[in-house]
Each structure stands twice: as structure tokens, then as C-alpha cells.
Amino acid sequence: MGIHSPLVIDDRERGLFRVHRSAFTSEEILALEREKIFSKAWLYIGHESELPKPNDFVTRRVGGRPVIFTRDRARKIRVLLNTCRHRGAEVCRLPSGNSKVFTCFYHGWAYDGTGRLVSVPDGGAYSESFDRGQLGLYQPRVESYRDFVFATFSDEAPALVDYLADARYFLDIIADQSANGMEIVAGTHYYSMNANWKLLMENSVDGYHALTVHQTYFEMMMNLGSTPPGVDGNRAIGRGIDLGNGHAVAMNPELGSPLMSPEILEEKQRWRASLAERFGEEHAYLIANVTRNMDIFPNFAIVDLGFGIQVRTMYPTAPGHTEIVGWQLVPGDASVAHKRYRLDNSLTFWGPAGMATPDDVEGLEQCQRGFAVKEVEWSDISRGMGRDTPPIVDELQMRVFWREWNARLTGESYQREGLPHDSSYLQAPSVNAGAASGKAK
């Protein structure tokens, strides 16, 4: 078949942006994505709060590879690829736990929490060239920003802070929400969709779909006495921003809280006052009165709607099938009642059994079904193209993703669209201090 060229039409003059639908259906393109994106980019592994104690570990699949995400006895965060250097078996078969050693059950080779090969049964039979020091568990490059841990399988990737570009600021806005660190809550949403993974990256920052796909959710909010913004007909609110390197965010005014009580309202006001004290009014406003849907290229999304923070990764097992993992991030210093309020709202919205996410999955699966029509070759992502300050119902956020995607697959360069994000805040002393202490871990 060959790969269609072009895959993306980016016509600045006419204000048209189109993606060839083979991007969602082609096995060859998926193979290329694995080679040029998932083997090269920084991929989200997990959050440091998932490993509170030395020797804690969780296993998961990242970029298609089985990994052990662990904190060694010296409290250093490590990512160990979960394959024995002998014959390949996974050396850790538990989803999570605490262990000083990972022993392959096949022939008994054992590795410590730093990945070092510490035991080979009947090891005397090997030649002098057999170097145990070279046979530790394979460790990709790992870097962390404000407790968000990433790894890359590439030596050529830039440092994580440079890769994250202006997305750093929005990770700061998340990380600054607690004085003693943010926490991933126990309980993970493992689900899937019969649709291409990139449709969920689009959907995670798509302000245009909210009122149609989630009409019943907004009606539920109104039934419970809360009026979400945008339902009055003015949908051109908020702001889509290019954060560089394929990352983008859609910022929006507060969504409101469907499940609220006077006690929680009071606590949230106290929380906001403490944020203003720590960071100043402007930063407190961005944290507490603005929501954000952020994509970090290639497959990591964080959605902070005020009533909860959904952390999500997705990975393709086939062009039309995607594995999805969803976590909930909460401020560690919030009260039990505040955390419960966040969980109630979050699982009601984002859960694969919630009142919003199933309709997203349905929408993306419907798109994938529609791609069977080969007579229609292109999807249109032109909305608001060329505007300096696009509202969230425009599609700048998706174009940012697709330009980076296209550049990585085809080698074609691209120019960014719209005004660059003002990154002067990165020099602001309060924010910078927080970032530095986070990185020092």
C-alpha cells in the first residue's frame, strides 16, 4: 500500500488543515509511530507518589514495553525494563508491591532494586567473558519534573525540561496545588476503545465537542443546581495555547461543581486563600478559577477541571484499538472530605462507567467506524485557523499535536501558529522556587 503523502495538509493561506484518514487505519503508519514516536519521545511512566516507600514498585506497560517503576533502597526512582537478560521472561509478575529483589522464575536469575544482576544459579559454568556487570535489567533514560516521571528509549531526546517546553508551567500549576505534594489515589481505570489512539489525544483537549457529546452531563449538573459556562450560547470562551513540541492546552473558566456542599465550598475558599498567600493572586487564580485540558506529546493527557484532575495515558495495540489508563491526582494536604468530593465528581465524569467518558469513547468509536468509508479521505481540523487567541472551541490544540506528529513521521518541518505562549512566568521567583525543589528530588 505505501504511506499516503501528504498525511497532513497545513494550508496557512487558505486557512485549511486536514489529516489523511489513513493516519487512523494504517498498520504501516502504526509501525512508523512505534519507531519514530514511541521509541524516541519522552513517555509518561507514573507519579512519584505511587511509590511512597523504598523498594515499592508497580508494573505497567509503557510504549508497548513491560516496565517496573520502582523506588530503590536509596529512594532513587528507577524504571527497569521487565525482561530477564537471560532468556526474556518478565522478572516481576505482580501489579504492585514492595520487594528488594526481582527474581525471574524461569531459571532463577535475580536482580536488586537498582536493576543489578545479583544472582545466577550455578553461575560457575559461564566463561570469563560473561560479565554480570553488563547484564543488569535494561534502564531507559529517566527524568522527573515536579513528581511526574518520564522515560525515553532514545539517546537523542533532549533533556526532559526542554522537551516539556511551556507545558512545564501547566505541570507547575498542577503540582503547586498542595504544599506537601500531589497524590495519585488508589484505584486505576484500565479500559480500552475500538478507535485509534490519536482520536483520544484530540478529544482530551477538544472544547468543541463538550456541549454536544456531554449534553446529558451538563443537564445533570443543572438538575443538581450548578450552571456550567457556555450553555448560555456563548461558546467562544477560554483559550487554546500551543505549548511547543506538540504539547497544547485548552484553558477555560471554572466548570462548576455538580456535587458540592457548603462545607466543601468553605474548605475550597480556605484552600484558595492559602494558594494566594503562597504564590500571589495571579497564580492562585490560574490554579483555582481556571480549568485546563493539556496534551503532552505523544500520549499523555492531564485534565484539571477544578473538581478533580484526571491523568491519562493511551497506547495503540492496533490502528483501531487503544489501551487507556486513567488515574486521579489529588492535593495531598486536602482533607478527607475534600478528597471525597473530588473523587465523587471525578469518577462521575471521567470513569469508564461515569456520565461523560462513555460518551467520548462512543464518539471516538463512531469516528473509527466511519473511517471504513474509503471514499472520504480527509478529516478537517481547520476551525479557527490563524486566529491569534483562539477560544477552546477552536481546533488549534489538535493542530499542534498533528504538526509534531507529521514532523516526526515524515521529517517535514513546520511553523507554529498563532502567538507564542508568554513564558515569562518561568522566571517568576515563587513558581521557579517550587519547580527547582521539585526537580532536586
Next chain:
Amino acid sequence: MTDVQQEQATVARADVEDFLYHEAALLDEWRLEEWLDLFTEDAVYEIPATDLPGHVESDASRTYALVYDRRTLLEQRVIRLKKPTAHAEFPNSRTRRLLTNVRILGAAGNEVMVSANFIVFRGRNGRDVFYVGRYEYVLRRSSDGLKIRHRKAVLDQEALDPHGKISIIL
């Protein structure tokens, strides 16, 4: 029977089975308002996260569950599911619930603890999926029969794959 006699009467497994089969039929027939009438005012419907299946003793509302509906939300869930704009369930799925291994685990006051195994079939858009797991019920005896005070569905699947979602009442 007086109220006191009613309170003291034990519940036979056959009565519990009749109740659960009736509930399953209401759900399979999408008679959701009638289904809602089976619940007490202080009811909870929950589905724990699939990586915390043994999370029986602790407070599930402190974990990121799949569902944790108190009565107010349960009502909203039913309202939503009856609308054509509940896209994941329009048109409605075909469902068929098989309940087996019904056991009465204990009783306390006017409440009885029940467990049952389930397979729930969902068919829609040319795809069939099966949810497999265990129900845990707390049923309350009242003057108008049994009511559901707590209904927990614990899935045996490690991931909602290929299901993608639980857009039906499980």
C-alpha cells in the same frame, strides 16, 4: 403479620432469588424507573476499580472507583440513560443478565447480606462483550418487601478491555 413479626422473620433464599431475578429483568427490559424504586433513600450503587477487587472492608469512596452513586446520583444516572442524548446507550444495548450462586451470607437487624455471581452480556453495534463478577447486596426488609440498601458489582476482569466502558447499569 405485624411489623414486629415481619422484622423477625428470616428471609428464605428463594425469596432473595425471586427479588434478584425481578431486578435483573427490569434492567434487561430497560425499565429503569421501576428499578430505581427498588432502592432505599440511603442506597449506594458501587463498582470498585478493577485493580482493587478485594477492596471489601475499606471505604470504597476513598478510592478511585468505577461507580460510587448515592441515591441522588443514581436518580441522575437513570434520567440520563433514558435520553437519546446518552450517546453510549443510544440506541440501547441488548443486555442479558445471568445470576447464579446466590448465597445469604448473614443478617443484622432488618438487613440481610447476599452475594451472587453474574455474567452480564452486552450486545451493540455488532460487538458482544461479557462482564463477569460478583454482586454483594445489603437488602433491607420493609413493609413493602425487600429494598436494596447497598449494591456492589465486583468485576473479575483486570481491565475493561474490550468493553471500553460500562454505559449500562451493571
